Amino acid sequence: MKKSFVFVALACTLLAFNNGCSKKKTEGVKQIRIGVIQLLEHAALDSAYKGFVDGLAAAGYVDGQNIKIDYQNAQNEQANCVAIAQKFVNDRVDLIFAIATPAAQAVANLTKDIPILVSAVTDPESTKLVQSNALPGTNVSGTSDLTPCAAQIQLLVKLFPEAKTVGMLYCSSEQNSILQVGLAKAECERLGLKTMDFTVSNSNEIQQVVQSAVGKVDALYAPTDNMIAAGMVNVSQVAIPAKLPVICGEEGMVEQGGLATYGINYYKLGLQTAKMAVEILKDGKNPKDMPIEYLEDCEFRANEKTFEALGLSMPEEFLN
Numbered sequence: 001m002k003k004s005f006v007f008v009a010l011a012c013t014l015l016a017f018n019n020g021c022s023k024k025k026t027e028g029v030k031q032i033r034i035g036v037i038q039l040l041e042h043a044a045l046d047s048a049y050k051g052f053v054d055g056l057a058a059a060g061y062v063d064g065q066n067i068k069i070d071y072q073n074a075q076n077e078q079a080n081c082v083a084i085a086q087k088f089v090n091d092r093v094d095l096i097f098a099i100a101t102p103a104a105q106a107v108a109n110l111t112k113d114i115p116i117l118v119s120a121v122t123d124p125e126s127t128k129l130v131q132s133n134a135l136p137g138t139n140v141s142g143t144s145d146l147t148p149c150a151a152q153i154q155l156l157v158k159l160f161p162e163a164k165t166v167g168m169l170y171c172s173s174e175q176n177s178i179l180q181v182g183l184a185k186a187e188c189e190r191l192g193l194k195t196m197d198f199t200v201s202n203s204n205e206i207q208q209v210v211q212s213a214v215g216k217v218d219a220l221y222a223p224t225d226n227m228i229a230a231g232m233v234n235v236s237q238v239a240i241p242a243k244l245p246v247i248c249g250e251e252g253m254v255e256q257g258g259l260a261t262y263g264i265n266y267y268k269l270g271l272q273t274a275k276m277a278v279e280i281l282k283d284g285k286n287p288k289d290m291p292i293e294y295l296e297d298c299e300f301r302a303n304e305k306t307f308e309a310l311g312l313s314m315p316e317e318f319l320n
Contacts, residue, residue, distance in 0.1 A: 032067040032095070032281060035088035037107060039100035040076035042230040043252025044145075044266040048099055048119045051270020052277070059278045074103060076226070081106035089114065095277060098142075100226055101127050101176055108140050115280050115287050118142035119273045120266065122176035122224070124292050133292040141287035143273045144294050145176075145224055147249050147263045149183035151298070153221065155262045156247045157191060158315065160219055165194040167217035169210065169235070169246070171227040172199040180223035180249065206231040210238040217244070222258070224249035232256035240309050251301045259310070260302040260318075264295045 036052075038045055049071070053063065063069045070093065074080035085107040088096050096116045098104035104118040108129050119142050124130045131137035133144070156163065166188055170177040181197075188195050198213045198220070200206055206228070213220060220239065222228045228235065229252060236257025239246050248258035250266065272293055279285040300318055307314055 032061065033091065033093040034067055034069050034095050034097060034277075035084075035091070035093040036069055036071045036097045037081065037084045037088070037099065037103045038071070038073050039081065039103045039226060040230055041073060042226065042232075043255060044224065044229055044250050045099050045120055045226070047252065047266035048145075048270040048273070049097075051267040051272075052097055052119070052274045053270075054267075055271040055274025056277060059274065059282075061278065061281065074106075076230070078102055078106070082110075085110045095280060097273065097277070101129075101174070104129055104140070104142075108138070112139055114139065116140045116142075117273055117276055117280070117287070119269055120145045120224070120226075122146050122179055126179065127175055130292065135289070135291065137288050139287050141276065141290040141292060143269050143276070144292050145250075145264060145266065145269060146294060147180065147224055148298055149180050149223065149249075150187040151262050152247055152249065153184050153187040153191065153193075155260060155300075156219055156221065156245075157193075158317075159247075159260065159312075160245065163193065163218035165196060165217045167196050167198050167213045167220045169198045169213070169220045169222040169228055170200075170225045172201055174225055174227065177223050177225040177228075180225075181221075184221055184223065200227060203227055203231045203234075206234045207238050210235050210244075211242075214238070214242040214244055220244060220246045222246055222248050222253060224253075224263070229253050229256075232258060236306070240306060243310055245306075245310055245312075251299070254301050254303045254306075257306055258303060259306050259312075260300070262298055262300050264298055269295055 061067045072084040089111045096107050098118045100120045125133045129140045168181045185195050198209050200209050232253045245259045248261040250263045254261050
């Protein structure tokens with residue numbers, strides 16, 4: 001009995017010691033903190049965030065385990081962007097993921113030390129986030145959502161060979177949209193198409209502006225504009241009854257009633273940004289040496305219900 005008692009006591013002591021060591025070891029592992037600032041909610045930006053989280057998890061960085069993700073949505077308010085950015089700087093997070101240009105600019109203006117990765121930013125160089133897209137030279141890098149604007153106009157012409165005038169629908173204060181519209185207009189000019197601008201400054205103007213385009217243009221082109229993307233249902237409520245087709249900059253806009261797009265996949269864009277995050281967190285890379293990355297493959301997407309509502313048939317070349 002005495003020997004058994006000594007053995008049990010020794011086993012309990014060793015178990016307690018091992019548990020204590022294991023606890024200390026776990027407590028000693030630093031949990032990586034990642035701040036995420038998203039400009040507003042809409043399908044494209046939401047997909048980029050989901051891709052980022054899934055990409056990190058696939059690489060072994062799981063929220064709530066070895067990393068802590070602090071997700072904040074600015075609700076399309078610049079003041080909120082600044083407040084969120086200041087919170088992340090004060091918290092000294094290990095990395096910031098900024099989704100959309102205003103969000104990226106807010107954090108980049110407040111810290112030159114914390115690594116920042118951006119996504120859904122069309123041209124980081126022209127928005128002064130980096131010194132150049134090829135060699136950032138700052139604490140900012142990430143992925144661009146530059147879409148094939150020329151190819152999207154070519155898609156419009158394939159679907160509507162009789163079109164003569166194209167309306168450009170976008171927010172006049174979004175620099176990314178202005179860049180894309182410029183590229184789209186250049187392709188329209190090359191193809192002999194006329195263009196007209198239909199711009200909004202706030203979401204309340206969307207339906208009225210789309211209504212003003214009815215009867216003036218043969219089709220609308222909407223780039224990856226955050227305000228238009230978030231209000232795409234309002235666009236569709238006017239455009240579809242008026243039989244006015246809308247060629248969009250990305251898939252999420254098509255799902256909300258747009259006719260078709262040939263563009264990038266924002267979920268994949270988020271996955272690609274996550275790979276860059278792993279290179280920073282695991283391999284010690286510095287954003288200043290990491291070129292802005294782009295998605296090379298683009299996808300055709302169409303809304304069959306919108307095709308039917310407009311009385312159109314899908315061309316055979318897009319059926320496979």
